[in-house]
Amino acid sequence: MxxxxxxxxxxxxxxxxxxxxxxxxxxxxxxxxxxxxxxxxxxxxxxxxxxxxxxxxxxxxxxxxxxxxxxxxxxxxxxxxxxxxxxxxxxxxxxxxxxxxxxxxxxxxxxxxxxxxxxxxxxxxxxxxxxxxxxxxxxxxxxxxxxxxxxxxxxxxxxxxxxxxxxxxxxxxxxxxxxxxxxxxxxxxxxxxxxxxxxxxxxxxxxxxxxxxxxxxxxxxxxxxxxxxxxxxxxxxxxxxxxxxxxxxxxxxxxxxxxxxxxxxxxxxxxxxxxxxxxxxxxxxxxxxxxxxxxxxxxxxxxxxxxxxxxxxxxxxxxxxxxxxxxxxxxxxSSEQSPEEIAQSLVENPKGIFAADESGGSIHKRFEQYGIDDSEEVRRTYRQLFFTSPGIETHLSGVILFDETARQKADDGTPFPELLQSRGIIPGVKVDKGIVPLPGFEGEGVTSGLDGLPERLAEYYAMGIRFAKWRAAFTVTDTLPSDAAIAANVHALARYALDCQNAGIVPIVEPEIVHEGDFTIERAKAVSSRVLDALFEELALLGVHRKAMLLKTSMVLAGSKQPQSSPEAVAVATVDVFSHHVPHDLAGIVFLSGGQEPLQATNNLQAITNKGAQAWPITFSYSRALQEPVIQAWSGKSENLSHAQDLFKKLVQANSNATIQQDSIKTIF
Missing domain, CATH: 3.40.1190.20 (Ribokinase)
Incomplete structure (x- = not known):
């Protein structure tokens, strides 16, 4: 800083x-x-x-x-x-x-x-x-x-x-x-x-x-x-x-x-x-x-x-x-902020971003795991649980919605984006349409969704949406990701980011290094460095304004099939990679939990924070780490609503605390 x-x-x-x-x-x-x-x-x-x-x-x-x-x-x-x-x-x-x-x-x-x-x-x-x-x-x-x-x-x-x-x-x-x-x-x-x-x-x-x-x-x-x-x-x-x-x-x-x-x-x-x-x-x-x-x-x-x-x-x-x-x-x-101001607001500590943007397939798997019926109304009720939880505006700057969720309303008829705005939380939306196979490169894919994107962004802006997210995923092995997969995905990310900025929407670019796999933290460092270098080169080529965009990315850690590194080792590797491969005029960085257990994600964030001020603000943009304990506590039953909301607030507060330097980690776990 x-x-x-x-x-x-x-x-x-x-x-x-x-x-x-x-x-x-x-x-x-x-x-x-x-x-x-x-x-x-x-x-x-x-x-x-x-x-x-x-x-x-x-x-x-x-x-x-x-x-x-x-x-x-x-x-x-x-x-x-x-x-x-x-x-x-x-x-x-x-x-x-x-x-x-x-x-x-x-x-x-x-x-x-x-x-x-x-x-x-x-x-x-x-x-x-x-x-x-x-x-x-x-x-x-x-x-x-x-x-x-x-x-x-x-x-x-x-x-x-x-x-x-x-x-x-x-x-x-x-x-x-x-x-x-x-x-x-x-x-x-x-x-x-x-x-x-x-x-x-x-x-x-x-x-x-x-x-x-x-x-x-x-x-x-x-x-x-x-x-x-x-x-x-x-x-x-x-x-x-x-x-x-x-x-x-x-x-x-x-x-x-x-x-x-x-x-x-x-x-x-x-x-x-x-x-x-x-x-x-x-x-x-x-x-x-x-x-x-x-x-x-x-x-x-x-x-x-x-x-x-x-x-x-x-x-x-x-x-x-x-x-x-x-x-x-x-x-x-006018309460309208410029894109640069919105980007700053999204990464202002001690707040973070809640990613509530799972696709229908992803949320179906979660509901099925806990015996919850999967219908549009149940999904609406589930999202409402989070958005109406008392006190979360103290800890959350923004919420990423799925297209379906962005069009849903609370029980009183208030559209979810408007409900979030009324609580001082900036609504965002996931705009990519998922990953499709990359022809000629087995096991690798490229994110789709550029067709018709400017028109969709204009509609989202009219709905009160002020930031967006696009995810690219990179599988890691001894030989992957390939140069072709990196090139295809960073080009799509840059095209998306430029379309967002032309629409007055802050882009979050997400080049995720997939946690699932058998690779060391050293391999994760090498892959992260390659991807970030290629990404920012492509963003610069297309003229994307870095002060009005955010990077959402993985922490640098070993794959899920390897012994997990300590929070200190994750922090050292992450800060080293980002300090050398992320331009210092970027508005900020938000970390995804990326398959980590809730406690692991919070502890690693705290360790990164404890490394001291960096060139950019750093905070969290978690999905599974904030939702998994809550969906288990709720289990689709109305009588569990209050307990589930209280648990959600404690989870976001724990990660909010982890954006502040401190000797001990203050979590609820």
Whole structure:
């Protein structure tokens, strides 16, 4: 995964948190709902204790957040050459924040503020020292710059920042205004707003900046977009948060607190910096908005603005454990995503894809095995079991349907694609028509279905289908697959992918290395490498856009008749093959379970995840590994429905967990 360089610019301070006795102060609420702390003159209110927190402020907080989330972080700030300043420098280096752009004023003090804490609320006593706010040239050009609170004496620095951005037009600016920015007003800062890629502020601040009504959210977004930024983020306290890309407004509720907040200092900084990092790492706006409240919530569980900042894996784990209602929702404008955005959404961890696309023959065999009658209505009921299971939207990004299933409806008459969309799950469809023998090559086949494909894709698009899948299968022996079988199948895959992209549908290309057979993991590596090289050469030849497609493929493992390799061996072989034979600009990779047992598929996925970030997002697209235990539990009986649905949710959650780096494998097995 790309590790962007993000430079934060803003004041830095040491905070002394003074904890007031909770029963020795008075709090009132004014007519506007604002809480106020009352400390009468002439009294001696007692305090409980003092905590010193160093190297804080909106931009230092953001820089530490960038680092913990996996970005290369730098900070441009201004401080004195005193002991608090040296302590702050040492702390930032410990947090892996580049301090080469911090200006140290000889003979001056560093900023030192006092924070009065009462319950979870706080009031900050501010004193800014005087510094020479001049531009500090970075050693390398940052991909993103994050501008936040600065002293009123920093105007010249803003002009120098704009000059720097003029020389580096590819650098994206994020603007989280501070106190003096709001005092200066939007007119004085017109060039800063116009150059910003994203601005972040709360709802009251948005109303002040735009002069528009607080109650009209769309008008607030319109006013801020008119200032220039492409992306606008507005937080609204207990009501959650919103983000807009100018086409749609997305909302997200607050992530539930595990216990009452301890201190709200830095919650807004955590929110804005998390969205910034997610976008810089290539995540969609929806995903970025779903990460931010989690980091913000956790900061409030700790004292100070940085103690609770999370790593990316921590956020993904909490996202996997989120309640069903914690999902981003489009509340205004078009919810239609571009193919690139859809491809990104399908591989956004910790979610994966459920492959519910077995042909009639395949599902007949499964039903027969468990004594289930095979009729169109029973198949519909079986699919409905999965699609209506509670809570699966937390763990699934998409579902691949069979043509029959894409045309079926739930009990209430809702078409299955529409039902999935209503749950935030992207519907897809299998479009190939199966494998036919390859003439002259015994034991090998080629996938059919190109005839009439553009017309079928147009119909699927009208039905709400936004991605598709085409499977090619390669049998492995000492001599197979042949060059002819590889050439025929990768050409069909590339033709299919191009037709999909012309129809506005994201193609998943699936060159499966069939697990059944007597071959070693070394043979699997060699065959996988050959197939992938041929595939991406053919895709490039036909001009398929890699950022708007996904690769669905087998893990690199020994054949079913060989002793099975350990998850670690599978992970090493898989990462080695894919890192050398899959272009790094591909939107993502999804693994098929490919005949593996459910536990084996989950364990192998976890081992691959634990190898660390790769050039592309990686997740699962499982069929048998998610369905086999469920069909056995259901057995075609309505009284088993609830148990089967609960089991399905646990299975998808186990594989969702396996997309997050962790020492132990959290499965239900």
């Amino acid at each position: 790309h590790k962007p360089y993000i430079l934060a610019i803003g004041d830095i301070v040491t905070d002394a948190f003074i904890k007031l006795k909770d029963d020795e102060a008075e709090v009132i609420t004014d007519e506007h709902g604002n809480k106020k702390l009352i400390l009468p003159f002439g009294t001696k209110p007692p305090y409980d204790h003092v905590d010193i927190v160093q190297a804080v402020g909106p931009s230092p907080n953001a820089a530490v957040a960038f680092s913990r989330l996996g970005a290369n972080a730098g900070l441009m700030a201004y401080m004195g050459d005193d002991t608090p300043g040296q302590d702050m420098l040492g702390y930032l280096k410990e947090q892996h924040v580049d301090t080469s752009t911090i200006s140290i004023a000889e003979g001056e003090k560093s900023n030192y503020w006092y924070v009065l804490r009462y319950g979870a609320e706080r009031t900050i006593l501010v004193k800014n020292e005087k510094y020479d706010y001049t531009w500090q040239e970075p050693n390398e050009v940052p991909e993103w710059i994050y501008l936040s609170a600065l002293d009123g004496a920093s105007w010249q620095l803003h002009m120098e920042l704009l000059e720097y951005l003029g020389k580096h037009p590819d650098t994206k600016l994020v603007f989280q205004p501070g106190t003096f920015h709001f005092k200066w007003g939007a007119e004085k800062l017109a060039e800063v707003y116009a150059r910003s890629h994203m601005v972040c502020m709360n709802k009251e601040e948005a109303a002040d900046v735009t002069g528009r009504a607080l109650e009209n959210l769309e008008d607030l977004f319109d006013g801020l977009h008119n200032l220039g930024p492409e992306v606008v983020v507005i937080t609204d306290g207990p009501n959650g948060s919103y983000a807009s890309d100018g086409k749609k407004i997305i909302s997200i509720p607050n992530y539930p607190d595990p216990k009452p907040p301890l201190d709200r200092t830095g919650a807004g900084d955590a929110f804005a910096s998390t969205i910034t990092t997610a976008l810089a790492q290539g995540e969609s706006l929806e995903t970025a908005l779903s990460w931010a409240p989690i980091n913000s919530m956790n900061v409030c569980q700790h004292l100070g603005a940085q103690a609770g900042l999370l790593s990316k894996d921590d956020i993904l784990q909490l996202l996997a454990d989120a309640p069903a209602e914690y999902i981003p929702t489009v509340i205004s404008g």
